[in-house]
Amino acid sequence: MLTDLNWPSLQSRRRICDLGMFYKIHRGQVNFSIPYELTSVPAYGRTRKSHDFKIRLPFSSVDAYKHSFNVRSIPAWNALPADVVGSASHPEFIRRVSTTLTSYAESKGLEEVPDFRQFKNLQFLWLNKNKLRNLNCFDGNYQLRELYLQDNMIAALNGSLRHLTCLQVLLLNGNQLLKLTDVIHELRAMQSLETLNLFANPLAQDYDYRSYVIHHVPSLQLLDRKEISKAEKSKAKKKYDAERDCMKESLAFGRRGYCSQERVYSPSLSRTDESCHHSQAVVGVP
Numbered sequence: 001m002l003t004d005l006n007w008p009s010l011q012s013r014r015r016i017c018d019l020g021m022f023y024k025i026h027r028g029q030v031n032f033s034i035p036y037e038l039t040s041v042p043a044y045g046r047t048r049k050s051h052d053f054k055i056r057l058p059f060s061s062v063d064a065y066k067h068s069f070n071v072r073s074i075p076a077w078n079a080l081p082a083d084v085v086g087s088a089s090h091p092e093f094i095r096r097v098s099t100t101l102t103s104y105a106e107s108k109g110l111e112e113v114p115d116f117r118q119f120k121n122l123q124f125l126w127l128n129k130n131k132l133r134n135l136n137c138f139d140g141n142y143q144l145r146e147l148y149l150q151d152n153m154i155a156a157l158n159g160s161l162r163h164l165t166c167l168q169v170l171l172l173n174g175n176q177l178l179k180l181t182d183v184i185h186e187l188r189a190m191q192s193l194e195t196l197n198l199f200a201n202p203l204a205q206d207y208d209y210r211s212y213v214i215h216h217v218p219s220l221q222l223l224d225r226k227e228i229s230k231a232e233k234s235k236a237k238k239k240y241d242a243e244r245d246c247m248k249e250s251l252a253f254g255r256r257g258y259c260s261q262e263r264v265y266s267p268s269l270s271r272t273d274e275s276c277h278h279s280q281a282v283v284g285v286p
Contacts, residue, residue: 135160212265
């Protein structure tokens with residue numbers, strides 16, 4: 001619904017508000033000051049394009065403190081360009097932060113997009129409802145957290161997203177993705193990925209597609225707009241761990257080990273010959 005209404009996500013709005021508060025603290029517009037020991041960032045923590053008002057990230061071992069205002073906002077504040085931090089007023093700062101962190105290019109009919117490498121701090125990007133076929137524009141955008149690519153014409157990812165390990169939301173529904181194993185290989189390094197949508201792609205018709213994705217991307221909490229339950233995760237783990245152990249035994253002893261007759265997704269089988277292969281296996285045909 002947020003995408004249809006062209007509204008930024010709640011996380012995006014919270015991030016901008018947090019940074020706005022940091023700007024007020026930095027300018028002395030609120031009755032709060034940051035301890036000196038947190039403001040003395042060593043010289044190696046600064047670059048030519050960064051600002052001189054970085055804040056040292058305090059050590060935190062408790063989850064409640066890790067997600068507190070200070071700790072969750074300091075990395076984003078430190079990553080801002082100097083010209084954004086040097087804004088003359090709070091409204092100007094908010095406008096520049098919104099432009100720096102978010103980009104909208106949906107429903108433009110685009111067949112290709114320019115390289116976003118110059119926007120190194122980009123965290124939220126909307127490219128949905130275009131005509132994109134290839135994705136080769138994210139080489140330098142390592143901080144991307146939410147990427148909206150639904151309703152395009154993407155048939156393969158070809159390593160274009162593998163380096164985006166900070167992604168938390170990825171929408172790819174309504175495309176033409178065919179190979180589930182290739183997509184999963186692309187997502188395996190994304191340990192923060194919580195929301196994924198692959199609905200209305202040809203690969204979503206593969207047998208046991210949902211369990212296969214749940215097992216191989218364990219950080220997911222929402223798949224195809226449906227929450228993943230603990231029972232689903234447990235079932236997928238039991239199913240695919242058993243299949244893996246069976247394959248290891250077969251390789252180790254040079255013989256076919258006993259495997260469960262429960263069907264699982266197999267990348268070596270296409271949807272056209274899967275049923276035939278399964279019927280042969282049941283009657284014992286080699």
